[in-house]
Amino acid sequence: MWTLHCFKQLFKVNPKKIVITGDSAGANLAACLTNLLIKLGLRKPDGLVLLYGVYNVQYPKFTPSLLPALD
Secondary structure (H helix, E strand, C coil): CHHHHHHHHHHCCCCCCCEEEEECHHHHHHHHHHHHHHHHCCCCCCEEEEECCCCCCCCCCCCCCHHHHHC
């Protein structure tokens, strides 16, 4: 919200489109931010680029490979 509010004043540019992007954990944060913006009824991004995100964190059953992933 700060960026949208102050961008024009600080950088002398009026952004018409906003794209949120993230890689790995940043992709998860970008997805969460977009979800929050939608829930709060604020401006949604015009684009969303998510690379290598992990979005399904529900593990229905234990597997041995899960232990290293949790570490």
